[in-house]
Amino acid sequence: xxxxxxxxxxxxxxxxxxxxxxxxxxxxxxxxxxxxxxxxxxxxxxxxxxxxxxxxxxxxxxxxxxxxxxxxxxxxxxxxxxxxxxxxxxxxxxxxxxxxxxxxxxxxxxxxxxxxxxxxxxxxxxxxxxxxxxxxxxxxxxxxxxxxxxxxxxxxxxxxxxxxxxxxxxxxxxxxxxxxxxxxxxxxxxxxxxxxxxxxxxxxxxxxxxxxxxxxxxxxxxxxxxxxxxxxxxxxxxxxxxxxxxxxxxxxxxxxxxxxxxxxxxxxxxxxxxxxxxxxxxxxxxxxxxxxxxxxxxxxxxxxxxxxxxxxxxxxxxxx
Ligand SMILES: NC(=O)c1ccc[n+]([C@@H]2O[C@H](COP(=O)([O-])OP(=O)(O)OC[C@H]3O[C@@H](n4cnc5c(N)ncnc54)[C@H](OP(=O)(O)O)[C@@H]3O)[C@@H](O)[C@H]2O)c1
Numbered sequence: 001x002x003x004x005x006x007x008x009x010x011x012x013x014x015x016x017x018x019x020x021x022x023x024x025x026x027x028x029x030x031x032x033x034x035x036x037x038x039x040x041x042x043x044x045x046x047x048x049x050x051x052x053x054x055x056x057x058x059x060x061x062x063x064x065x066x067x068x069x070x071x072x073x074x075x076x077x078x079x080x081x082x083x084x085x086x087x088x089x090x091x092x093x094x095x096x097x098x099x100x101x102x103x104x105x106x107x108x109x110x111x112x113x114x115x116x117x118x119x120x121x122x123x124x125x126x127x128x129x130x131x132x133x134x135x136x137x138x139x140x141x142x143x144x145x146x147x148x149x150x151x152x153x154x155x156x157x158x159x160x161x162x163x164x165x166x167x168x169x170x171x172x173x174x175x176x177x178x179x180x181x182x183x184x185x186x187x188x189x190x191x192x193x194x195x196x197x198x199x200x201x202x203x204x205x206x207x208x209x210x211x212x213x214x215x216x217x218x219x220x221x222x223x224x225x226x227x228x229x230x231x232x233x234x235x236x237x238x239x240x241x242x243x244x245x246x247x248x249x250x251x252x253x254x255x256x257x258x259x260x261x262x263x264x265x266x267x268x269x270x271x272x273x274x275x276x277x278x279x280x281x282x283x284x285x286x287x288x289x290x291x292x293x294x295x296x297x298x299x300x301x302x303x304x305x306x307x308x309x310x311x312x313x314x315x316x317x318x319x320x
Contacts, residue, residue, distance in 0.1 A: 001026075001068045001069055001224075002026045002027075002028070002065070002066070002068050002069070003025050003026070003028070003069045003070075003071060003223065004027075004028045004029075004030075004061075004067035004069070005017065005027060005028070005029045005030065005045075005071045005073055006030045006052055006058070006070065006071065006073065006074050006100075007030060007052065007073035007074035007075065007096075008027070008029025008030055008031060008047075008073065009029070009033075009039065009040060010074075010075065010078065011078075011175060011179035011180040011212045012073050012119065012175075012215045012216055012219075013029060014178075014179050014212075015178075015179075015212050015213050015215070016073070016215075016216035016220075017029055017044065017045045018043050019213075019216050019217065019220055020219075020220060021044040021045070023224075025223075027044065027046065028045060028046040028048060028065040028067060029043075029045040029046070030047075030048050030049070030052070030061060031047060031048075031049060032049060032050070034049055037049055046065070048061045048064075048065070052096055052100040052103065052104065053095060053096070053099055053103070054103075055103040055106070058103045058104060058107045059106060059107045059110060061107070062104070062108060062111045062113070063107070063110065065111075067111070067113060069113060069116070069117065069223050070104060070107070070108040070113050070115070070117075071116075071117045071118070071219055072100070072104050072116070072117070072118035072119060072158075073119050074096040074100050075093045075096060075097075075119065076092035076093045076096060077089075077090070077093050077181070078181070080187055083269055083273060084269055085147075086147040086151075086270065087146070087148070087150050090150065090151045090154075091150065093151070093154070094150050094151060094153075094154035095154075097154040097155060097157060098154050098157045098158070101118060101157065101158045101161050104116070104118075105161055105165050105167070108165075109165065114166060115167070115168075115226060116162060116165060116166075116167030116168070117168045117169075117170060117219055117222045117223060118158055118162045118167060118168070118169050118170070119169075119170060120155055120159055120170060120171040121155055121171055122134075122172065122173055122208060122235065122283040123173065123174070123207065123208065123280055123281070123283070124141075124144065124148050124152055124155070124276075125140045125144070125152045125155055125156070126138060126140065126141060126280070126281040126283075127139045127140060127141045127142070127281075128141055128279040128280075128281065132206045132239075132241075132281055132282055133206070133281065133283070133284050134233075134281045134282065134283050134284065135233070135283075135284050135286070135287065136171070136231045136233055136287055140152070140156070145270065145271040145275050146270075146272070147270050147272040148275070159231055163229045163230065163231060164229075166229055167228070167229070168226075168227065168230050169230075169231045169232070170215070170218050170219065170222060170232055170234045171231060171232065171233045171234060171235075172210045172234050173207065173209045173210040173233075173235035173239075173283060174207055174208070174209045175209075175210055175211075175212055175215065176210075176211060176212070176304060177211040177212035177213060177298075177304065179212060180212050182305075184308060184309070184311075184312035192246070192249055192250050192255055192258070193250075193254070194255070195250075195255060195256055195258060195259055197246065197258060198258055198259040198260060198261045199242055199243055199246055199258050199259070199260050199261070199277065200242075200263060200265070200266030200273060200277035200278060201261075201262065201263035201266060201274060201277060201278040202243065202263075203241060203244075203246065203260075204241050204242070204243065204279070205241060205242050205275070205276055205277050205278045205280035206240065206242075206280055206281055206282035207240065207241075207242060207245060207280060207282065208233070208236065208239045208282045208283040209236050209245075209304075210234055210235050211236065211296070211297065211298035211301075211304045213298065214234065214236065214296045214297055214298055215234060217294060217296075217297060218232070218234040218292065218294050221288075221292040222292055222294075225291075225292050225293055227292070230291070232287055232288040232292060233283040233284060233285050233287065233288060234285065234288055234294070235283045235284075235285050236285070236298060236299055236300055236301055236304075237285065238299065238300035238301060238302065239282025239283065240282075240301075242277050248302060249301075252302070252305045252306050252309050253305070253309060254309070263278065266278075
């Protein structure tokens, strides 16, 4: 199969390109940077330099590649997230999830491509009542906190547009692994190491995690076992409340235990902080396992993070 990946140079893309090539597929990947185009070619892909917000450019790029499938992995979350101005940090990604999705779907339709797989997210949109583990069919939060509202709206747009066009949306959990924000040297890992990520309130919010290799594996599964118009949670087997995963992550990273902040202090940063720390729901991966035959290579973030920490120690120069 010839697969066109929009946003092929990110944390997921760098894992996905070689995986598809190993499985005998041909890949065309996009980037906005000529330097990264060379990196894509080194991974075995054809490279196209195009911006996902450039409608005509994307239509031309997909038409020229004439692929069998199109994959949307464009986000702009790689940099630092300003917790107080969460919505502002997410705004470029919201655009890629709305306008970027629309351009890509139009490009796919014009090129006669039926298989479209897009990156979505699970966690922020779930209603904050009832069970702590959610399926794809569970209701969304009718009133997300102000700083999450646009992001939830953009995710909703992406999922409706993609599944409405017969494509598949894959809802990932919090990413960790090489190239993501949760890896040695990256933002979240270093915040935990520096004890700058506190537990707010009872820390009862449940987070689901996804290793970037498993995110890539789910795209392969979705393309090969095609199920049009579906949404899948792609998360590991070990959803855990913040009060459990954050101290364990700190221990694995070799940091001191996280600090605690009362709920009212967290609220000074914004209601969304309290929601993410105390009210978030975890996600079930049962549907992806049953329908796509997908199994996480990293069933638990505990082992996945420990592996990253071991790799970091092994890479450290030995003192003379
Ligand atoms: N999911 C969440 O809610 C969340 C929250 C906080 C942090 N994060 C972090 O966000 C990252 C997400 O991983 P990821 O692989 O999705 O993202 P990523 O590593 O940031 O990669 C994003 C991809 O999108 C492309 N891209 C960005 N803007 C584009 C544009 N205007 N037009 C076309 N392509 C564009 C980039 O390509 P070029 O730059 O090469 O053009 C790149 O290939 C991880 O580091 C994760 O830890 C995620």
